[in-house]
Amino acid sequence: MLKTFDPSEAEPIPPQCRATVELLQRVLDGDERAESLDADPHPAACLSCRERLRAARVLLSALSVPNEPVSVPVGFTDTILSAVKADQRYRARRRAFATVGGLAVAAALVIGVWFIAKGTSENPNPNPNTPQQKEVVGQPTPVEIAPDPRPKTPDTAPDPRPIRIGDELKSGLATLEPPKPLTDSVALAPKLVSALTDPFTKPATPMGADLEPARKSISALPTATSSGLEPVTDTAQKAFARFLRDVGSVQPKPN
Amino acid sequence: MSVDAALVQRCLASDPAAARELVERFQTDVLAVCRRLLAHVHDAEDVTQEVFLRVFRSLRTWDNQRPLRPWILSIAVNRCRTWIGRRAKGPELADYLHEAPDQRPTDDSSELVREIRAAVDALRDEYREVFVLFHEHGRSYEEISEVVDRPVGTVKTWLHRARLELLDRLKSRGLVPEEEQPKPQT
Incomplete structure (x- = not known):
């Protein structure tokens, strides 16, 4: 195995040999003819240069042997060209996908911005009751859990003009009105939480008249339990009285 | 144009x-x-x-x-x-897959060419590139300089070193004839 050449190991060329070495390089470069080496008297007097000269002649004779011609395989050009075409098609397709994808994302962004802008312009004050709402002590007012996104009776008539995204963008309406800030939603949060939790934490509302029979029935439960009979409520009494009245009005048929 | x-x-x-x-x-x-x-x-x-x-x-x-x-x-x-x-x-190929049988006729010159080729293959990549481009493809220093993206001076140095390594290899293989010893005077 040939050892790797290390420039630091290269033997320094003595000054008297320099001209010969340079001549050798010029011959090997093809700048000088090989016959010019014979005209140099120095190698005859220098052992190193004689060795260099012999080696150079061997190298020159080896390099003078023509290389075997490289034969291109049959159909190699067509193989290359078809590979190039396939590569170009693939790259064109990838470019097209990238373009379409970019346009789709841009369109989605534009539509999203437009929707946000439109929603803001239709409902400039999303929670108008908030500032005026006053709570009466001891009588909590019903809180609207979620604001109605579309008021049943709009204040303004709907714009008969068809919506054009381009016009909105050109006039700058879509961008002039910024979307509803996040702080509005955050400000609503405490009210929403209290509306959800008040029925469970605050004292219950007194029962209405509708629930009075049920209350009576429940209050009679201890008595009924001790007597083993079901409690008779007003409703049951009324129903029984109605039954008797109906029975009394029926005339028995003669046999 | x-x-x-x-x-x-x-x-x-x-x-x-x-x-x-x-x-x-x-x-x-x-x-x-x-x-x-x-x-x-x-x-x-x-x-x-x-x-x-x-x-x-x-x-x-x-x-x-x-x-x-x-x-x-x-x-x-x-x-x-x-x-x-x-x-x-990558994984190394089996040795027999590396070398195909050489069908070319063998004489002194082809043996020398094979030796040179083996020596060139053993060179460092940079030396091999400039040697192949210069001696086997006849490219000029300037062209090689563009190909390997190095100054012309570097290309010359690499080529010089490549030749020295080749000569070293040829000598070690006994392909450089020994100097004839002067006959002793009788």
């Missing part, structure tokens, strides 16, 4: 005849360089195909003030370097 520039212009205009002309003009050189640097026929064909893919991909970046051949050869040399690096990381 130079011939190269006109050809590239036609290629950029998607002229299929121009693409074929470009491939036919340079494929022999590219394949020869790849075969010498990779020392493997099939790898050389694969890399040559890859070289032309890259050539057509980056034709727009070619400077039309400069010759086309060194630019294409520089792509070939770079691809060969990459391929050699990749091959070094």
Whole structure:
């Protein structure tokens, strides 16, 4: 195995040999003819240069042997060209996908911005009751859990003009009105939480008249339990009285 | 406009005849360089195909003030370097797959050429590139300088060192005849 050449190991060329070495390089470069080496008297007097000269002649004779011609395989050009075409098609397709994808994302962004802008312009004050709402002590007012996104009776008539995204963008309406800030939603949060939790934490509302029979029935439960009979409520009494009245009005048929 | 520039212009205009002309003009050189640097026929064909893919991909970046051949050869040399690096990381082929039986007649000159080739294959990559381009492809220093993207002086130094290594190898193999000893005076 040939050892790797290390420039630091290269033997320094003595000054008297320099001209010969340079001549050798010029011959090997093809700048000088090989016959010019014979005209140099120095190698005859220098052992190193004689060795260099012999080696150079061997190298020159080896390099003078023509290389075997490289034969291109049959159909190699067509193989290359078809590979190039396939590569170009693939790259064109990838470019097209990238373009379409970019346009789709841009369109989605534009539509999203437009929707946000439109929603803001239709409902400039999303929670108008908030500032005026006053709570009466001891009588909590019903809180609207979620604001109605579309008021049943709009204040303004709907714009008969068809919506054009381009016009909105050109006039700058879509961008002039910024979307509803996040702080509005955050400000609503405490009210929403209290509306959800008040029925469970605050004292219950007194029962209405509708629930009075049920209350009576429940209050009679201890008595009924001790007597083993079901409690008779007003409703049951009324129903029984109605039954008797109906029975009394029926005339028995003669046999 | 130079011939190269006109050809590239036609290629950029998607002229299929121009693409074929470009491939036919340079494929022999590219394949020869790849075969010498990779020392493997099939790898050389694969890399040559890859070289032309890259050539057509980056034709727009070619400077039309400069010759086309060194630019294409520089792509070939770079691809060969990459391929050699990749091959070094991959699994090694069985020895018998590396060498095909040589059917060429054997004489002194062919033996010498084989020795030279073996010595060139053992050179460092940079030395081998400049040696192959200079001595086997007849490229000038300036062209080689463009191909390997190094100054001309560096190319000369590499070539000089490559020759010294080759001579060392030839001497070690006994291919440099010993100096005839002067006969003793009687």
